[in-house]
Each structure stands twice: as structure tokens, then as C-alpha cells.
Amino acid sequence: MYSLLLAIIYIAFISLGLPDSLVGSAWPVMHTDLQVPVSYAGMITMTIAAGTIVSSIFSDKLTRKLGAGLVTALSVLTTAIALFGFSTSHSFLALIFWAIPYGLGAGAVDAALNNYVALHYASRHMNWLHCFWGVGAALSPYIMSYYLTSGQGWNSGYRTIGILQIILTFVLFISLPLWKQKNLPETQKKVAAKPLSFKEILQLKGIPAILIAFFSYSAIEQTAGLWASSFLVQIKEISPEVAASFGSFFFLGITFGRFICGFIADYLGDKSLIRIGTGIAFVGVLLVAFPTDIRLVALTGLIVIGIGCAPIYPAIIHSTPENFGKEHSQAVIGIQMAFAYVGTTFMPPLFGLIAAKFSIGLYPLFLLVFVIIMFATTEKLNKIVTHKKKASH
Structure with a gap:
């Protein structure tokens, strides 16, 4: 069953x-x-x-x-x-x-x-x-x-x-x-007495950090995918046909990365997967930004960003019951999703305005800012969760 x-x-x-x-x-x-x-x-x-x-x-x-x-x-x-x-x-x-x-x-x-x-x-x-x-x-x-x-x-x-x-x-x-699984551990059967309000969710320790992290991840994923081809054509002078194919390779990098991560996820754990993924995405952004006439560097960078993004979203979701308690996980995941959709909806158009007013060459810098924010907020959450566990013992 x-x-x-x-x-x-x-x-x-x-x-x-x-x-x-x-x-x-x-x-x-x-x-x-x-x-x-x-x-x-x-x-x-x-x-x-x-x-x-x-x-x-x-x-x-x-x-x-x-x-x-x-x-x-x-x-x-x-x-x-x-x-x-x-x-x-x-x-x-x-x-x-x-x-x-x-x-x-x-x-x-x-x-x-x-x-x-x-x-x-x-x-x-x-x-x-x-x-x-x-x-x-x-x-x-x-x-x-x-x-x-x-x-x-x-x-x-x-x-x-x-x-x-x-x-x-x-x-x-x-x-x-x-x-309706009947053989679950008792800890998984327990739920909060009533649904949490939005205000009560925000009062949970670590919530602001994880919401900003989730928002940042979505900003990276959607902005990277939407504006990749335009950046490659206008800044790296790559043909539209090649740029379009490598723009799609970014999403293939995410899909392939998640397939591979499935084999190592239980061994490494969610926290390590988030750190490794963020580090790989950071390297990918640097490759895209690297000032060289060798076009393959930027093209490779896009795929690397995709592979880096791969484990982050699933790992943040999977770690939610452990970080905030099984009784609160549904409420927290719902709010996380909402913040993710806000990032997905508004950040790519925001970069479009920035590109129109200044330059699409700011594409890697825009991504880099959100990679750094994501790293800082997930690490802050780790410290809060570690402190919470020590206090409970």
C-alpha cells in the first residue's frame, strides 16, 4: 500500500x-x-x-x-x-x-x-x-x-x-x-489544536529567515530561466538559436540535478544539500559573469546554476517538519509556497525593468545578490534550529 x-x-x-x-x-x-x-x-x-x-x-x-x-x-x-x-x-x-x-x-x-x-x-x-x-x-x-x-x-x-x-x-x-495511514509514529499523528493564523506563523522562531530564503530561491530560478537567452544574445553575442537551447538546458540542469540528488539525499541530509546546492549555484553565477570571449564558459555556467538550484527547493520543504515541528509543517509549507510564488511572480519582471533602465549585463549580479541572501538566511535558520534543539535537551 x-x-x-x-x-x-x-x-x-x-x-x-x-x-x-x-x-x-x-x-x-x-x-x-x-x-x-x-x-x-x-x-x-x-x-x-x-x-x-x-x-x-x-x-x-x-x-x-x-x-x-x-x-x-x-x-x-x-x-x-x-x-x-x-x-x-x-x-x-x-x-x-x-x-x-x-x-x-x-x-x-x-x-x-x-x-x-x-x-x-x-x-x-x-x-x-x-x-x-x-x-x-x-x-x-x-x-x-x-x-x-x-x-x-x-x-x-x-x-x-x-x-x-x-x-x-x-x-x-x-x-x-x-x-489514511494507520501505522504512523505517534509523533506524526499529533497536530496543533487549531490552524495557525498568519500572525502566529510569523511568530515562530526562524520563519522570517526561511521565508526570505524561499523567496530568494524562487527569484533566482525564475529570473535565471526567463532572462538567460536575452543575456546570452545581447551580452555574450551568442546566436539566438544557441542561446534558446542553453536557456532550456538551465531547466534540464534542475531536473537532472534532482534525479542525481535523489540517490545521495538520505546520506547527505537536507542541510548539506542546501549548502552544496547554494555553493554550486554561486559558482555557476560566477561563470556566467566571467569576462571572457570563450562563450562556452557562460553557457556552462547556466547549466551549473540549474544543477545548484536542483536540491534546494526539495530540501527546504523536506526539512520543514524537523525545523518547525510536524504539528506546524502544513501551515509553514503553505506560507513558504506563497512567498515562493511572490518571488516567482514579481522578481523576473523587476529585473526586466532594471535591464531596460540600466543594462541586461546586470543579470549575473542580480542573481548573485539573491544567492548570497539565500545562503545567509538558511544559515541563520540552521543556527536558530541548533539553539532550539540544545535548549530542549
């Missing part, structure tokens, strides 16, 4: 990634069909992000009331309905409307699933599960591309992903009895 549920969770993580890259892959055609400017994509992604942030914050209350399994099933169902809504939309306003449940479903399932895995499974599974998320995120553009090139339109692409989500929803509802 343990293995069967784990297999279902792996499939669920692929499903989590499927909708994440759909808007970007389909938008070049969508905005033409809908007769709106290219820039309007930002309104859709911001609406999705807003829904995701809200549902992440309230995930603790939802999960306590309904359970992780039911929250996951209902959230995937909500996302599936939103995808079908996209597939039937023929106006921009309709897309904005359906973007609301799109985001609400994504945030709740992300927080619920990550906390469930952090509580009940080893660190290696957290890395491999997030690797599987990358598989889903990489797969959906190919599905969309098939429908666009075959002349069936972007609506059909959304419909197909929606059908896949409906199938997963059916599997999740059937699997609900598996989520």
Missing part, C-alpha cells in the same frame, strides 16, 4: 507540472487568435499566481479539515475544470475568469502534497518527485506543439491536458483510503 500510494503521488507531481508551462508555450498563437497584445500574457499569469498564493496560505485549514488526499483530489479536479474552461474560451476575459480556479487548484495541491511527502517519505523521494514535476512541465509544451502544428489549435491542447487531469482526479478519489 505504501508503494502504491507513492506511485500515485509521483504521477500527481507529473500532473502538477503539466499546466505550468502551457500558457507560455501556447501564447504566441493564443494572443493572435484572441486579438490582444503579447503583453497580456502577464495578466493571465498574475491572476493564476494570485490564486495560487491565496490557496497556499489557506492550505493548512483546508488540509486539517479534509485531509491531504481529498485536498489533492479536489485541487486537481479544480485545475482540470479550469483547463476545460481555457479550452472553450474565445475571449481574453474568459481566460482571466478561468485563471482564478487554475491558480486556486495549483496552490492547494502543491502545499498539501509537499507537506504529506515531507512528513511521511524520505528526502530522496522529495527530490525525485520534484524531478517528476520537471517531466510534466517539459512534456506539456510538446503536447501543445503537436496540436498547434497539426492545425487543431491551442484549445485542443488545453482540452487534452484537462482530460489527463480528470483521469488523475479519478485515480486520486479511488486512492483516498490509502492516504
Whole structure:
């Protein structure tokens, strides 16, 4: 039963990634069909992000009331309905409307699933599960591309992903009895008497540090991925075709890195994985910034940043029950997710403004600032947790 549920969770993580890259892959055609400017994509992604942030914050209350399994099933169902809504939309306003449940479903399932895995499974599974998320995120553009090139339109692409989500929803509802594990240690059965308020969560020792760290990680990942190609073309004078492929290699570095980390995660531990990942990302940023005409140095640097980013997100999530207590982990993970989405949503556009006003050459410096902040805040958390453990003995 343990293995069967784990297999279902792996499939669920692929499903989590499927909708994440759909808007970007389909938008070049969508905005033409809908007769709106290219820039309007930002309104859709911001609406999705807003829904995701809200549902992440309230995930603790939802999960306590309904359970992780039911929250996951209902959230995937909500996302599936939103995808079908996209597939039937023929106006921009309709897309904005359906973007609301799109985001609400994504945030709740992300927080619920990550906390469930952090509580009940080893660190290696957290890395491999997030690797599987990358598989889903990489797969959906190919599905969309098939429908666009075959002349069936972007609506059909959304419909197909929606059908896949409906199938997963059916599997999740059937699997609900598996989520109620009866043989868990007593320490894992204990939960706080009531859900924590946002103010109460912020009062937990170490919370400001980990929220800033999570925000910084998301700023690094999304800014690095979004602006990589533009930096390579404008500053390193690399052809757009080569730059585009290496921009995607950054995400492949994350996916491959998480696959490898799965084999060593239980041996090294979450704290070491975060430190090693941050160090590798630091080296990658230096390679991107290195003033040389040898273009392979910057291209290699991007892949190295991706490999460095790989273990950080899963390790921070997996260490949450240990750092803040199993009874608080769902609430903390929900807020962590919310801060991650804020970083994802606002930091790449902020760098875009900086690049427009000054120079896109500031790209590695922007990344370096957040790498340093992330290192400082995670180390501060380590000290707080160590002090807390010593005080309890």
C-alpha cells in the first residue's frame, strides 16, 4: 500500500507540472487568435499566481479539515475544470475568469502534497518527485506543439491536458483510503489544536529567515530561466538559436540535478544539500559573469546554476517538519509556497525593468545578490534550529 500510494503521488507531481508551462508555450498563437497584445500574457499569469498564493496560505485549514488526499483530489479536479474552461474560451476575459480556479487548484495541491511527502517519505523521494514535476512541465509544451502544428489549435491542447487531469482526479478519489495511514509514529499523528493564523506563523522562531530564503530561491530560478537567452544574445553575442537551447538546458540542469540528488539525499541530509546546492549555484553565477570571449564558459555556467538550484527547493520543504515541528509543517509549507510564488511572480519582471533602465549585463549580479541572501538566511535558520534543539535537551 505504501508503494502504491507513492506511485500515485509521483504521477500527481507529473500532473502538477503539466499546466505550468502551457500558457507560455501556447501564447504566441493564443494572443493572435484572441486579438490582444503579447503583453497580456502577464495578466493571465498574475491572476493564476494570485490564486495560487491565496490557496497556499489557506492550505493548512483546508488540509486539517479534509485531509491531504481529498485536498489533492479536489485541487486537481479544480485545475482540470479550469483547463476545460481555457479550452472553450474565445475571449481574453474568459481566460482571466478561468485563471482564478487554475491558480486556486495549483496552490492547494502543491502545499498539501509537499507537506504529506515531507512528513511521511524520505528526502530522496522529495527530490525525485520534484524531478517528476520537471517531466510534466517539459512534456506539456510538446503536447501543445503537436496540436498547434497539426492545425487543431491551442484549445485542443488545453482540452487534452484537462482530460489527463480528470483521469488523475479519478485515480486520486479511488486512492483516498490509502492516504489514511494507520501505522504512523505517534509523533506524526499529533497536530496543533487549531490552524495557525498568519500572525502566529510569523511568530515562530526562524520563519522570517526561511521565508526570505524561499523567496530568494524562487527569484533566482525564475529570473535565471526567463532572462538567460536575452543575456546570452545581447551580452555574450551568442546566436539566438544557441542561446534558446542553453536557456532550456538551465531547466534540464534542475531536473537532472534532482534525479542525481535523489540517490545521495538520505546520506547527505537536507542541510548539506542546501549548502552544496547554494555553493554550486554561486559558482555557476560566477561563470556566467566571467569576462571572457570563450562563450562556452557562460553557457556552462547556466547549466551549473540549474544543477545548484536542483536540491534546494526539495530540501527546504523536506526539512520543514524537523525545523518547525510536524504539528506546524502544513501551515509553514503553505506560507513558504506563497512567498515562493511572490518571488516567482514579481522578481523576473523587476529585473526586466532594471535591464531596460540600466543594462541586461546586470543579470549575473542580480542573481548573485539573491544567492548570497539565500545562503545567509538558511544559515541563520540552521543556527536558530541548533539553539532550539540544545535548549530542549
